[in-house]
Amino acid sequence: MTTVLSSLRQETISTTQTNSLQNTTSSLDSLSPNQQLLPLTTIVNSSDHLEIGGCDVVELVQQYGSPLYILDEASLRTGCQQYREAFTKHYQGQSQVLYASKAWSCLAVCAIVGSEGLGIDVVSAGEILTALRAGVSSSLIYFHGNNKSVEELSYALESGCTIVVDNWHELKSLDNLAKEQSLADSFTASRITPRIMLRLTPGIECHTHEYIQTGHIDSKFGFDPNEIEAVFAFVAASSLNCIGIHAHIGSQIFELQPHKDIGGVMVQWFKLAGEKYGLQFSELNIGGGLGIRYVESDDPPSIEDWVKTVSAGVTDAFINSGLTLPKLLCEPGRSLVGSTCVTAYTIGGSKTVPDIRTYITVDGGMSDNPRPITYQSKYRAVVANHMSATLSQTVTIAGKHCESGDILIKDIQLPETNAGDILVVFATGAYNYSMASNYNRLPKPAAVIVGTGESSLIIKRETREDLLRQDCLPERLRK
């Protein structure tokens, strides 16, 4: 007889050999969180409930409400440590891991990754503010984006962040800002030279959803390689301090080869910049992109294997070109935070269309997880309040939004369910809260962090009143 528990065990045992739902925290260090379907501390407790970070998920929902994002601190810290330690082990030069906070930007996540020695990749003034308020030093904040406003650029410069310049418009705006600033500051000694990197499109294709490919030539991001000499010439004549170059080829990538190839492509530009334009770059940023396991069939490389591969690619390329090794930066988002979090929902009604399917509805959906409707992403779920129950039906989990496509999971095996049961969807840490909306005026869920049996709120649940906070009703429309 197949149960939810045994099916999860099977899939975790068969793919990692060492993990199972009965794991205790003793072996966490050796597991690469991005390869696990479940947060590392997940077990089934004596009440037959799912437990994460020593906290009973059913009790968490009773305490904090539903839907609820539940973030496992140990998984997040383990991922950060594995990235850092792998660079120390496999790369001879200096390195710096930056967390791509677009995956989930909030104070607690930024504070944790910052405390693990990571910097932060940000893409808006809002993400800069979040990283700074979380206590991350601006010297470790790198500002991305393909249409940064002058206001955002000024804010980033004043805060001391490094700017990853994406295009001509931005390069020229920054040069103007630098000139204005040097004029304004000519009476003081406090002039700051903008610290920039250049984002280049490396022309490397990878197999992932087309919306999340960025490294191929036909991409909205980065300078086209054909313009590279003009860009270098401009930078060399400007008052900008260009410390290096950046490339990011895409997201949720399982192959290692595309990331291995980046070093070979980028080294030519390092060399050209130095030899022809006198630009002495010291940093090379190879972006993020390592995938995670969302469903049993997903088989991403481990964090260590990814770091080892990119390190070898960069090392070979630089040594063969006779250049000293650059400081190597990378920007993982999904592989750091994705597998650390689950979303708990409360099951409502169900509808059976005879001979076709049974829909089970939950109290959230595309507003808290827009990935299935946007990318046709697949997820795995369990009924957390009776983990050892027999899997007896194939059902489709529908969200509560007024949209037929608001389906979280199609055709999943679950035990019998009743209204009030707690459904837990795995691997929802990346691009869920950060892409959440208020569609149909649903308040955004709360998020808690769990570890060693304790839970703390990290994001409050929005209230109905919060939803009206920005609305204005002009006098003439009032009754």
Ligand code: LLP
């Ligand atoms: N660096 C840059 C410049 C990026 O654009 C991204 C992601 C990353 C780093 C982090 O990539 P990661 O390690 O998370 O794969 N919303 C989509 C993903 C969009 C990724 C955007 N850029 C999704 O839900 O799949």
